[in-house]
Amino acid sequence: MSEDNELCVDRHLAHFDRYDEEVDVTRSWDAYLTNVYSDQCSSFYFDRYPEFSLKYDSSPLRPAFTASFEDEYGIVGYLVSRRKPEHKDANKLLRKLEVYDSISQIPNSPTSTTSPDKIDLMLLVNSSVATSLGKQIADLTGPTGPYSLQHNIVLIRYQFETGGDVPLYQFNRELALDQEFRDSALPDHDSLSVNIGAEGGYQRIDVSPEKFIGNKKQFPVTNSKPPRPYLATYLWDKVFPDDLADDQFRAWKDGKMNTVVDLVYSDLDQLTNTLTQQHIPQSNIQTEWVEDTLDFLCDARQADHANGSYTIKFTGVIRSPDEDSENRSYEDEISERGTRFIKRYCKHEEEADTDGQSTLDNYADD
Known part of the structure; x- marks a missing residue:
């Protein structure tokens, strides 16, 4: 195999593997949120493939997922892809998130939407770039920064850990950006603020692949x-x-x-x-x-x-x-x-x- 051939294979495999990781991360939150909140919230709804009429760069917005809780609180999940420049360029990312900030309605069923009192933008970022990106976002959205969003940007870092008894996707709040979940509408003991946020001392959420493998087989692609x-x-x-x-x-x-x-x-x-x-x-x-x-x-x-x-x-x-x-x-x-x-x-x-x-x-x- 020539050097050019090796470079070609390595580059394509890297994109392939990173996309597969993105599928895993999205399906992890699918499994976790559904497991915790489908019983706790009478009107919980997780949309795996949302699409909004709002456009960025001539294309409709397609976040990684949305989650509606009791019609009072909602999350728009955005996966920061390492396959794209945005994972190193907070300016580029925030220009896109400014459009996401205009989202006021999210799906609460396959055929209807709701207008929650509060919507948070949950950014899922690989741990290798999470701190750097968090610092950039904090600077650019701070008092003297050029960006001001009404929705909170809650930065969640993730990594895949294989050193324990079972492999796990691990999720933590990235503290380089201090914006928190505004989920007071959720049950106190099961709120995201407690399970992964400030109120619970920034605990970690672990999801093993066996928890989402069924969903991954049924929904093997992300929304990108x-x-x-x-x-x-x-x-x-x-x-x-x-x-x-x-x-x-x-x-x-x-x-x-x-x-x-x-x-x-x-x-x-x-x-x-x-x-x-x-x-x-x-x-x-x-x-x-x-x-x-x-x-x-x-x-x-x-x-x-x-x-x-x-x-x-x-x-x-x-x-x-x-x-x-x-x-x-x-x-x-x-x-x-x-x-x-x-x-x-x-x-x-x-x-x-x-x-x-x-x-x-x-x-x-x-």
Whole structure:
């Protein structure tokens, strides 16, 4: 593997892994808030895929989640992505949060909204950058700073800890920013101010993957665009097999599919609707995301694009280009499937580069 190929693989794997971490963090709060407040609050509602008509940079606001408590208090969850410059640039982040500050209504059911007395913006930030970002936000929103928001910005740092008996996502208030939850409407003993905030002495919230793995399987994407290899793994494992003939499906299910089956998709809107209605209900997956993902599969030589249609070269196992096919084992975990796609993509992109047709720089945000 050449140096350029290694860089390509490493860069794409980093984006893939960080997005997977974002899914875990979002599903952690899904599990935690639902477990604690669905019984405590008669009208608690957690929205995994909220979308607001307010726009930033011409796109509608899509926070990581919203949570409504008793119609008196609400949280807008915002995940600060390490895949984007905002995790190091508080100015850029706050320009976006100024638009979020205009949110006055949040969902309290799949079909209705409420106007809570108080809404807090909960920022979820990886511990590696949380303190630095918190200090920047504190300076920029302080008495002499250029930003003044009506909603509190509550900064929550997270890390994945594997040193104990069970792996845990750990969440703490980041004290570099001193804004707190305004959740007096919640039961005293179960308020966020007690469980993770000042009133409880800044305790830690721990969530083990076993608590959210079911949700993650059902809702495997966040409310932001996944890297193309990430969505490709889901399409390959969950969507494309539905279009196999019965005998082909049985062979695929049994791990005995030894042929390549051409699956043709010409209506990408229909394919996207299949994703959002049958597989990941209420998600905001966009047709352009699906198209980008199919283009990625073309670059990885797992699909062709001609005359407005995509032909998926579907097989039971995706082989890494440097893998010994005689000794390979069937891998069905998302990370391993994604790695195989990425290695194929980078190998063929390097070959295209040799021919003077490199497109590597076009996908810096994957």
